[in-house]
Amino acid sequence: MDVVDSLMPYLVHLVVLYVSASVIYLVYKFKSTAGTRNLPPGKKGLPYIGETLDFVLASRRGTPEKFVTDRTTKYSPNVFRTSLLGEDMAIFCGAAGNKFLFSGQNKYVTSWWPNSIKKALMDPSSVDNSSKEESTKLRAYLPPFLKPDSLQHYIPVMDIMAKEHLDQYWSPYDQVEVFPLSKKYTFALACRLFMSVEDQDEIEKFAKPFALATAGLISVPIDLPGTTFNRAVKAGRQIRKELFALITKKKNEILEKGKTVASDLVDSMLMDGMTEVEIGNKIVGFFIASHDTTSTAITFIVSYLTDYPDVYNKVLEDPEKFDPSRFEGNGPAPYTFVPFGGGPRMCPGKEYARLEILTFIHNLVTKFKWDKLNPNEKISYIPSPIPEEGLPIKIQPIITII
Structure with missing residues (x-):
């Protein structure tokens, strides 16, 4: 009897917890099905x-498309409803979906x-700002830096x-991993063009937390110690700390030197x-948009040039000469690519991305020939497609090839 009495408070708490959880679930279930007509x-x-x-x-697992195809098969080939990253979403599929989204902006x-x-990347004081407002400001500011001149x-x-x-x-080695090196190049280039940062130690202060932040963007949004999302939030905090220090330094330089001509984006x-x-x-x-996706594109161009040697030969043929035939063809149907x-x-x-990729690939194909060390390397998506081993390749300088 004493044992039962001593356990009674805990049993009461468990019953209350169970009932509360059941009520919360039923309310959630009701709300999720209400008004879904x-x-x-x-x-x-x-x-x-x-x-x-x-x-x-x-x-x-390298099959993000399975998440989509399972639901388009079950619900609709055009659009389905889901919940990702703590948010209700509608996923539009196919060319018709792309056309609807691109033509329906702001409508x-x-x-x-x-x-x-926003929690992982933005300053806490601006998290409540509307995404539309932030995106509009961002797009309005970019054109002068991305115009042809x-x-x-x-x-x-x-x-x-x-x-x-x-x-x-690359040159000192006969084997390299393409993905980490392409990220190193695109990130260093962004640091140089956007912030005039060239020192490798300074670049690393930004590169490491950026890698953690981007890895946690598409994860279960639970901010508890040890979770991927928690590491992304901490990394975002570190990025902002380093950025604010750099911005303050550049602000003081402008005031002290009376600069009137901007040397970079900041x-x-x-x-x-x-x-x-x-x-x-x-x-x-800017950094998320300018380096993460372009480094992925560079990596897969290197990979596919190995898989399709006939394409590689066309790329390598007269690399110093402009050949309009390289741009011939009708291309894919509208809204499909x-x-x-x-x-x-x-x-x-x-x-900007096209020039960055083309410039790098031009230098690469005129300097090296390569083969993949693991033709069956698995691809993961976190959030961009990434070769799990970094795409290791064996390289050979062009000048040594007979």
Whole structure:
């Protein structure tokens, strides 16, 4: 009897906890099914987590498309409803879906970032700002730095840095891992062009936390010690700390030297009267957009040039000569291949990315020939596609090939 009496408070707590959890689940279930008459077919999954775990697991296994195809088969080939990253979402599929989104900007849809991504990357004081407002400001500020005249000035810098990178990190070795090296190149280039940072130690202060932050963007948004999302939030904090120190330093230099001509993106923002927080948020966005996806593109170009030697031979043929035939062909059908988005959602850095990739690949194919060490390497998506072993290749200088 004494034992039962001593356990009674704990049993009461367990019953209360069970009843509370049941009530919360029933309320969630009611809300998730109420008012769904005009919503696409689908389900929200578990409370808060939604179907994020299913998506993350499919991505880690290298089959993120299975998450989509399973639901298009079950619900609709055009659109389905789900819950990812703690947010309710509708996923549009196929060319018709792309056309609807690109033509419906600010009419049916608007720019939006999940709160988990804003929490990981943005300053806490601006997390409540609307995604549309932040996106509009970001897009409005970019064009002067991405217009043809500006891009023309970037090409020599891209070319020099590509040559230096290959000489330092590729030439001394007969085997290299493409993905980490391409990230090193694209990140260093962004540091140089956006912030005038060239010192390798300074670059590393940003590179390491950026890697942690991007790895946690597509994860279950539970901010508890040891979780991927928690590491992303901490990394975001470290990025902002380093950025604010750099911005303050550049601000003092402008005031002390009376600078009137901006030498980079940060200078220009300071001269336009932006606050440190505004600049920090925008620079983080620029870095995510400018280096993570381009390094992935470079990696897979290197991979596919090995898989398709006939394409490699065309790339290598007369690399110093402009050949219009390389741009011939009708290309894919409209709205079926949209790596840079479309309409008002077209990536403003499209030409920057193309030039960065082309400049690097030009230098690479004129300097080396290569073979993959593991032709069957598995691909994971976290969030961009990544070769699990970093795409190790055996390289051979062109000059030694007979």
